[in-house]
Amino acid sequence: MKFCSECAHPVALAVPEGDNRPRYVCPHCHTIHYQNPKLVIGSIPVWEQDGKLQVLLCKRAIEPRYGYWTLPAGFMENEETTEQAAVRETEEEAGAHVELGNLFTLLNVAHVHQVHLFYLARLRDLDFAPGEESLDVRLFTQDEIPWDDLAFPTIRTTLELFFADRVKIREGGSYGFHSRDIVRPMLAPREPD
Amino acid sequence: MKFCSECAHPVALAVPEGDNRPRYVCPHCHTIHYQNPKLVIGSIPVWEQDGKLQVLLCKRAIEPRYGYWTLPAGFMENEETTEQAAVRETEEEAGAHVELGNLFTLLNVAHVHQVHLFYLARLRDLDFAPGEESLDVRLFTQDEIPWDDLAFPTIRTTLELFFADRVKIREGGSYGFHSRDIVRPMLAPREPD
Numbered sequence: 001m002k003f004c005s006e007c008a009h010p011v012a013l014a015v016p017e018g019d020n021r022p023r024y025v026c027p028h029c030h031t032i033h034y035q036n037p038k039l040v041i042g043s044i045p046v047w048e049q050d051g052k053l054q055v056l057l058c059k060r061a062i063e064p065r066y067g068y069w070t071l072p073a074g075f076m077e078n079e080e081t082t083e084q085a086a087v088r089e090t091e092e093e094a095g096a097h098v099e100l101g102n103l104f105t106l107l108n109v110a111h112v113h114q115v116h117l118f119y120l121a122r123l124r125d126l127d128f129a130p131g132e133e134s135l136d137v138r139l140f141t142q143d144e145i146p147w148d149d150l151a152f153p154t155i156r157t158t159l160e161l162f163f164a165d166r167v168k169i170r171e172g173g174s175y176g177f178h179s180r181d182i183v184r185p186m187l188a189p190r191e192p193d
Numbered sequence: 194m195k196f197c198s199e200c201a202h203p204v205a206l207a208v209p210e211g212d213n214r215p216r217y218v219c220p221h222c223h224t225i226h227y228q229n230p231k232l233v234i235g236s237i238p239v240w241e242q243d244g245k246l247q248v249l250l251c252k253r254a255i256e257p258r259y260g261y262w263t264l265p266a267g268f269m270e271n272e273e274t275t276e277q278a279a280v281r282e283t284e285e286e287a288g289a290h291v292e293l294g295n296l297f298t299l300l301n302v303a304h305v306h307q308v309h310l311f312y313l314a315r316l317r318d319l320d321f322a323p324g325e326e327s328l329d330v331r332l333f334t335q336d337e338i339p340w341d342d343l344a345f346p347t348i349r350t351t352l353e354l355f356f357a358d359r360v361k362i363r364e365g366g367s368y369g370f371h372s373r374d375i376v377r378p379m380l381a382p383r384e385p386d
Binding site: 001002003004005006007008010011018021033034035036037038039075076077078079080081082083084102103106108110111113115132177179181 | 194195196197198199200201203204211214226227228229230231232269270271272273274275276277295296299301303304306308325370372374
């Protein structure tokens with residue numbers, strides 16, 4: 001942020017009175033421009049038939065992570081609820097129609113100022129197709145999940161937790177709600193010469 | 194938003210290519226200024242002794258809802274997790290130190306572009322005091338909760354769900370996770386003359 005969005009004057013970084021952290025403030029009209037984390041919301045669309053469970057993934061047609069696989073997800077919009085965001089993103093990216101279940105994961109990605117939420121979801125039918133932001137949309141059994149070609153750590157974590165809960169369900173349990181922090185990956189320490 | 198925060202040129206409302214809703218876009222530098230919901234995060238700080246349970250509330254020293262009672266809560270900041278936000282707001286507004294439990298409520302307040310999260314919390318001690326944004330901080334038993342003087346619908350909903358779960362706990366249950374949509378209150382229909 002370089003200029004005030006209210007009066008076009010250059011902004012400055014300063015700690016406002018009564019606050020304790022630097023904000024972009026306008027020395028001219030005194031507007032304080034707060035910046036806060038964004039919600040990224042998606043679903044885990046599942047098709048289950050004859051004892052075989054498959055999860056729907058989308059191959060990204062946009063950066064970042066073009067060509068990598070993701071659960072349908074995207075930024076929550078104003079004027080919608082978290083559930084509406086999950087359903088909308090699933091329709092937009094995968095052309096898929098889902099019956100939404102409970103919230104399954106809340107994943108903090110603090111270093112990129114994001115909180116990711118994923119909802120359980122049941123595909124209503126097999127009438128899906130890639131949206132503008134997807135190259136491909138496919139169903140995967142657990143054995144087929146492209147673990148090395150997943151787009152983001154939150155996708156891997158959500159899928160790992162999902163399949164772990166499936167084991168519990170076979171033993172009479174049910175899906176839980178899981179909260180995790182995704183920590184910025186550190187560079188590997190250099191090997192001694 | 195009136196001016197581009199990157200180049201100070203006046204912005205226009207337009208649907209960007211490949212998008213499906215109007216955004217503030219800059220005709221000069223082509224920046225798209227997305228606006229997304231904000232997270233408001235708080236806790237339900239509880240003190241339990243000799244079978245008596247009390248909940249800590251803060252009397253607001255700021256607008257909106259100056260003088261009304263609230264659970265400690267506020268806007269999540271960049272670079273922190275949802276749990277860190279809940280602990281920080283509880284310290285800032287109530288001077289209280291808590292051991293955080295599970296996420297208890299997720300409340301969509303779509304008409305004001307907010308999602309509110311409240312965490313279960315146990316007060317570590319009784320060493321609390323109003324912060325800059327609070328006039329008073331007090332412990333309330335269920336019978337003492339000032340239901341008519343609560344600041345926001347999300348506070349009422351969270352407290353109602355909390356005390357409902359307490360009944361279940363006395364019957365051998367446990368706290369759940371609850372998701373609700375707070376719908377904008379409609380004006381009451383006019384009485385026929």
